[in-house]
Amino acid sequence: MSGTILETKGLTKAFGGLVAVDNVDLAIEPGRITAIIGPNGAGKTSLFNLIAGVYRPTSGDIIFNGRSLKYAPWYAKAIPPKLKQQKLLKVRLERHAPAHKRTALGIARTFQHVNLFGNMSVLENIMTGQHPRSKYGFFAAALRLPKARREEEMINLNAMKYLNMVGLGKHSGKNALSLPLGQQKLLSIARAMATEPKLILLDEPGAGLNALEKRELSDLIKRIREMGITVILVEHDMPLVMGIAEWIIVLDSGRKIAEGTAAQVQKDKKVIAAYLGEETEDA
């Protein structure tokens, strides 16, 4: 399937007996703003963590840009097929790409709690975001090789670009945590954007913002989409979601119960039941 940027197939994550994400199939189309909503504890953040590579799925597969994020480790070939079948071997024969590799592939994310680096300035926070788009390492850094200087110049330019995108250019030298929460949220989005992703996951970007800041935020999200970047967001603020999301996926206790446009989802009986509570199932 080339029509989707992100697909999950039977994605499941269980923490002991608790199934946080239960057999979820998603197909996210590129260049759209998709919102994932659901009551508290529906598994939205767990799903995010699975996609971003923080958690390893219990079962199921994630396909990003037509490529599975599962791969066989280097030693898998060395093990004879007979041994593999016998399941006596206690080694994992499949691995899931770790979070930092997914960022390099083009999945960026922000956090519910902004998680900015308090030991750095605003600009440095964004420069750190350019990490996967630059290469030079310890050696080049220590000797200030021309390669390092050139890349550093690029990093600086790009960082300023993303900083201006969220309108924080004049605060570049300040400590990141000295900004008010609204600007911190914008900064954390700019930092994720600096990784130059194809897909950006926003975890409750609107939480804790006032009405004005929320309007700024939805403008920013729309601008991100206009740059050709797919946006998936988890959000509790329904007016915000309904205002910008072109596709909405509803989760409840780990399962996908509905998806569609805002109008379709609002009418869905299961969704209404999930939000307003329902009679017991056998009643």
Next chain:
Amino acid sequence: MMPGWVKSKWRYFVVAALMIFLVLLPFKWFLGQYTSIMIFIGISTMITVGLCLLMGYTGQVSLGQAAYYGLGAYFSAVLSKTYGWNPWLAMVIAAIATGSFAYIIGYPIFRLRGNYLAMATLGIGLIMWVLFNQLSQYTGGPDGMSGIPYLSIGGFAFDTNFKRYFLVWFFCLAILFLSQNIVRSRTGRALRAIHGNEAAAQSLGINVTQFKVKIFVLSSVYASLAGSLFAHHLRHVSPQSFDFLASVKLVVMAVIGGLASVWGAIFGAGTTRLLSDKLLLGFNQFPQLDIIIYGLILMLVMIFTPEGLFIALKSGIKWLQLNWRHLPEIMRTQGKELPHRIKDRLTRLVPARWWRKAEP
């Protein structure tokens, strides 16, 4: 005010002044009597820089840094004395071996965080110390080994303190410059990001474990080079130079220097060494007085200037630079508060119920 170009280049002036001072220092007509202690300060600075990178920038504690210092020293000593290798080659092999050792233990050890990591590194320090003592057919046991050759280039042997002073400080400054460059780069930002927030660092594509291991290896290589220089300087190594207290002293140096400051390492190593070697020399009847004082310093620095003494001094100077014109005014308006502020800080040292009357 200073002209702009002086202001923007003041770093270079400070560094140039420091260079001239360091070059002139070992001459008899200047501060020649301090040559020997300055060699030790240089050696300690090398290790402290590594610790600053590891603890201050990356936020990973190591309480066993003396292990790598010792490994470097013993590798150099054994290879060059017992096996008669060229001391330079021995030094390189020592650094590679110590670095490889750090690399191998790095991956399992950095699965741990915080206090657990501190305990594990402490364990490595203790294990190494026992090995230095017990592998006596190689290391000479608790008495150590003597007669290690000097380093030499062609026919030029580094056989006096004066010559070795330049050798050690050449290495030390090279390490300082390289580290300073690392800190102000993509790599340095990645390290600070790991210190700031590991989850966020990972979400930005930083391979957290790999960076931790790399910086650990780098700091152990610094320590190993320092150890080799130490062995070829004193021509005698023994385990008590690399015991737990040595590791603690190194941590104190890093803390005084300001954990997140590469140049502060000189300051930290300098004050600590001078304190134990010069000021406390008179107290022979109380041989470990310096340890007590280090403990006190560690506590006081953590309470009053957790960012490190050197950084606090630096920001103090910066504040004066900005405000010296208004100093009388500030003293007039805020002078009255000053004793209260000091009292406030001091009262934090004791539990509140000791100085506040209990609620009835």
